[in-house]
Amino acid sequence: MAIRNIREIGEEVLTKKCRPVTEMTPRIRELIEDMLDTMYEANGVGLAAPQVGVLKRVVVVDVTGEEPHILVNPRIVESSGEQVGQEGCLSVPGKSGQVTRPNYVKVAALDVNMKPFELEGTELLARAVCHELDHLDGHLYVEKVEGPLKDVEYDEEEE
Numbered sequence: 001m002a003i004r005n006i007r008e009i010g011e012e013v014l015t016k017k018c019r020p021v022t023e024m025t026p027r028i029r030e031l032i033e034d035m036l037d038t039m040y041e042a043n044g045v046g047l048a049a050p051q052v053g054v055l056k057r058v059v060v061v062d063v064t065g066e067e068p069h070i071l072v073n074p075r076i077v078e079s080s081g082e083q084v085g086q087e088g089c090l091s092v093p094g095k096s097g098q099v100t101r102p103n104y105v106k107v108a109a110l111d112v113n114m115k116p117f118e119l120e121g122t123e124l125l126a127r128a129v130c131h132e133l134d135h136l137d138g139h140l141y142v143e144k145v146e147g148p149l150k151d152v153e154y155d156e157e158e159e
């Protein structure tokens with residue numbers, strides 16, 4: 001278990017398309033553990049592998065602080081509705097901006113044992129899942145911000 005260095009906007013690794021995980025290895029298990037540690041340490045609600053410099057389709061999300069979701073090779077299979085709200089990113093420190101996302105998503109993914117499962121989420125969970133999956137294709141929320149990117153207060157948590 002270790003805290004990894006979070007890559008920031010401007011670094012090329014955040015603009016690349018990630019490769020699927022074809023086999024669960026000790027190295028990828030360690031990556032997942034480290035991603036969870038790194039996300040909690042930074043008070044984030046989600047983290048994608050490219051944010052720690054690894055171009056693999058791995059995401060961790062936890063919007064409650066006690067319910068980690070590990071998503072390997074995730075893809076959105078259903079989405080509906082719309083929500084408009086503020087979004088931030090650990091790779092874009094100190095900023096937030098308004099982004100429109102679906103209010104509901106269903107994701108198909110593999111777990112740490114490469115077993116398929118589905119995750120459904122609404123509101124913040126749906127937003128976090130969409131945000132993290134965008135990272136896997138090299139996209140940051142700042143590309144989708146409506147209006148200005150704002151400075152956030154120190155005590156605000158970032159997604």
Ligand code: NI
Pocket residue numbers: 088089090091131132135159
């Ligand atoms: Ni992000």
